Amino acid sequence: MTVQTAQPKKTGVNRRTFLGVAWGAALLALGGQAAAALVRFIQPVSGAGFGGVVRAGKVDEFLPGSVNLVKAGRFFLVRREDGSFLAMWQKCTHLGCSVPWVESENQFHCPCHGSLFDKTGVVTGGPAPRPLDLFPVTIRSGEVFVDTGSPIQRDHFDPKQATKA
Ligand code: FES
Known part of the structure; x- marks a missing residue:
């Protein structure tokens, strides 16, 4: 006869999911900053700065x-x-x-x-x-x-x- 113990029901987010979401958010933020820097770099300079x-x-x-x-x-x-x-x-x-x-x-x-x-x-x-x-x-x-x-x-x-x- 085997005794089965009740497993606690998993609720919320486990560590693996949390780390995955955190990494994804960090990469998204990094990518966003890189894209913004690229846009600033390739934009023609005008107005208040050098080149204009x-x-x-x-x-x-x-x-x-x-x-x-x-x-x-x-x-x-x-x-x-x-x-x-x-x-x-x-x-x-x-x-x-x-x-x-x-x-x-x-x-x-x-x-x-x-x-x-x-x-x-x-x-x-x-x-x-x-x-x-x-x-x-x-x-x-x-x-x-x-x-x-x-x-x-x-x-x-x-x-x-x-x-x-
Ligand atoms: S003397 Fe000015 S760059 Fe050479």
């Missing part, structure tokens, strides 16, 4: 003679002594490093191979083959807008390249 028109600020925020980095647009906005503006891409024309403005040297000084550029972006030393590229500047209602989607290559500086305020 960037609002740099109000004209009066930039003192004559100043060099101002606008990080969102990856450019320097130079306000010349006569009040006009130049927007120069931060990208070195040698091999593309980001060029910082070095206030103590009063020039742009590329950390990669030592190219030097004056305040108008003209090469004064090092291997860079041409001045820093410009972006078109527009002034509307007292604000400065820079089109970072249209870089302009040049071989010298001409005051006509600057936009009057």
Whole structure:
């Protein structure tokens, strides 16, 4: 004679099912994040960031003679002594490093191979083959807008390249 014991009735979710659901949810979340990142990556850049028109600020925020980095647009906005503006891409024309403005040297000084550029972006030393590229500047209602989607290559500086305020 065999004695059968009553098995407790299984209710709810067992561990295997719980782990399966948890893994599925984690993979779904990861896949969603990857898809969102991919969409952001392949979307054309426009509006407020690099690749589109960037609002740099109000004209009066930039003192004559100043060099101002606008990080969102990856450019320097130079306000010349006569009040006009130049927007120069931060990208070195040698091999593309980001060029910082070095206030103590009063020039742009590329950390990669030592190219030097004056305040108008003209090469004064090092291997860079041409001045820093410009972006078109527009002034509307007292604000400065820079089109970072249209870089302009040049071989010298001409005051006509600057936009009057
Ligand atoms: S990348 Fe700037 S000097 Fe080479």
